[in-house]
Amino acid sequence: MNPSAIHILVVDDEPDIRATVQEILEDENYFVVTAENGETARHALRDRRPDLILLDIWMPDLDGISLLKEWSEDQDGLPCPVIMMSGHGTVETAVEATRLGAYDFLEKPLSMAKLLLTVERALEADRLVKENVGLRRRTPLVHEPVGRSAVIAxxxxxxxxxxxxxxxxxxxxxxxxxxxxxxxxxxxxxxxxxxxxxxxxxxxxxxxxxxxxxxxxxxxxxxxxxxxxxxxxxxxxxxxxxxxxxxxxxxxxxxxxxxxxxxxxxxxxxxxxxxxxxxxxxxxxxxxxxxxxxxxxxxxxxxxxxxxxPLREHTEDVPDLLNYYVDYFAAHEKLAYRRFSVGAQNYLRNYAWPGNIRELKNLVQRILILGAGDEISQNEVESTLGTISPLPTLSLEGLVSFDQPLRQARELFEKAYLDYQLEKHNGNVSKMAKEAGMERTHLYRKLRSLGIEIKERR
The missing domain is CATH 3.40.50.300 (P-loop containing nucleotide triphosphate hydrolases)
Incomplete structure (x- = not known):
């Protein structure tokens, strides 16, 4: 099987429809598995997660709406986009299917042109949803490494x-x-x-x-x-x-x-x-x-x-990286566009970049948020780097109010303490666990319970 082939499950109790739909989809280079009833569909999902399901509503053992409801109530929700099919559906049935998360509803006899178009749209919508989730988790996503140095080329x-x-x-x-x-x-x-x-x-x-x-x-x-x-x-x-x-x-x-x-x-x-x-x-x-x-x-x-x-071994790429992140934050976070002066760029080309490209990205973002004016000067860069580099000593003053329940005060302190340790150790949880005197597994559990994201700091 072609590893890039999209996997589609067709669930219908009519053999002719299963065979016809399978043939049409395979002609479009999809990998197709069929199931004649709800139980066979369950087995197919255990065999392999599909990328899309075409699901008939009226089947003898278990109707499609009940099967859709079962999947939608699972902890992870629907495994993939689901397109419902029916020869005698009602408006109420279509509304219920949509409420349970079905992507669309096709009437029989099936129009093969409409079927293929709906399948394409469902897969594209699913891809966009996953991309947007990825963008929310980590910004920005660089689709190609930036830089014209011999090393990066x-x-x-x-x-x-x-x-x-x-x-x-x-x-x-x-x-x-x-x-x-x-x-x-x-x-x-x-x-x-x-x-x-x-x-x-x-x-x-x-x-x-x-x-x-x-x-x-x-x-x-x-x-x-x-x-x-x-x-x-x-x-x-x-x-x-x-x-x-x-x-x-x-x-x-x-x-x-x-x-x-x-x-x-x-x-x-x-x-x-x-x-x-x-x-x-x-x-x-x-x-x-x-x-x-x-x-x-x-x-x-x-x-x-x-x-x-590390970035210190290809600092000639620093100007291109600065321009890339300025453009990115201006376009995606609506920050005011500013340009780095020649002096600022030269200064940054000679900077050691202990945090590498992630440090550069954070520097650009901070300057665009805090600064003003069309040009970013060398003095502004030096000042901003000075505010980034040292880690402040953790203090309770102004951090935790004593006029609140102990549990809330303890959570605020723990969050601040662990945030500080993450910054101090650049996201290295092993070093952080050692200094905090905690087992690593327990530390991960604590970070998760406090909603502290680890990866962005690495």
Missing amino acids: RLREQVKRIALHDTWVLITGEAGSGRETFARFLHAQSPRRDRPFVDLGGAIIARGNAARELFGSEEDAHIHYGSLELAAGGTLLLDEVADMDMEAQTQLLAALDTGSFLRVGGKDPVPIDVRIVAATQRDLKEEVRLGRFREDLFYHLNVVPLHIP
């Missing part, structure tokens, strides 16, 4: 060559250097470009629920799809892979060895059809030597190594 060409071969890649580099950007660029240049790109951060899989996040789970008729299935046909980025605990490493290795996995609570193996890209800022060979990372998993992931240099 060479890396871009290297990634284009790697992308053509379906090998796994290990991306290394300092925090903020652009590892995720290159992973996304690799996906965009590959034959899998039209399929999902899923980013699973080490912060998520180190919380003690790695199996569920990676492999998903089954309970009765309810299925939670893990990242390996959400990325089916596409690319899975295991970000900060060195943060995975040993149990998660062992489970992942077993899945990679066999080419399949079991969902938590499941009985049937699910095949793996995904390109894995791992990324880390740590030296995995050293982690292996220290016994913190499995040597066999390291060799699985390190088929093709790709090192992203």
Whole structure:
């Protein structure tokens, strides 16, 4: 099967309709699976998560509306866009289907032209929703690494060559250097470009629920799809892979060895059809030597190594990066457009950039928010860098009011304390846990309960 083929499930009790719809869709290069009733449809969802479902309303064992309701009430909601089909539907039925989350409602006899158009629109709408979620989680998304230096030009060409071969890649580099950007660029240049790109951060899989996040789970008729299935046909980025605990490493290795996995609570193996890209800022060979990372998993992931240099090694790209982020924040966050003076650009080209490209992005954003005037001077840049670099000493003064319940005061203090530690350690949770005197798993749980985002600080 073509890894970029879109997977569609057709559920209808009439054999002629199933066969006709399957033939039409396969002529358009979709991968199609059919089911003749509700129970078979449930089994199909256990076999593999589809990208779209065409669902008949009137079926003998379980009607389509009941099946749609069952899926919509699941913890994760509908697994994908659902298009309802019916030969004698009513307005009330169509309204109910829409309320339960169906994308559209097609009347039988089916117009094949309308069917194909509706399928295309449903898939496009779903893609846009996922893109918007991604943009809300991390701004901005750079679709191609910015810069004209020989270093970045060479890396871009290297990634284009790697992308053509379906090998796994290990991306290394300092925090903020652009590892995720290159992973996304690799996906965009590959034959899998039209399929999902899923980013699973080490912060998520180190919380003690790695199996569920990676492999998903089954309970009765309810299925939670893990990242390996959400990325089916596409690319899975295991970000900060060195943060995975040993149990998660062992489970992942077993899945990679066999080419399949079991969902938590499941009985049937699910095949793996995904390109894995791992990324880390740590030296995995050293982690292996220290016994913190499995040597066999390291060799699985390190088929093709790709090192992203720190910004201080290609500072000639600083002007292009400054312009890119000014344009981005002006367009997407409606901040006033300003330009960096030649003196400011030269100063920043000679700056050490300990936080790499992420530090540069944050600098541009802060200057555009706080500053005024058409031109950004060197003095303004030096002043802003001076306010960014030092970390303030944590103080209770003005932070926590004593005229409130103890529980609320404690939560405010904990949030401020953990925010401070994240800034101090540049998002390195291992170092933060050591200083805070907490187990890493407990620390992840605490950060999550307080609504503190980890990844943006790395």
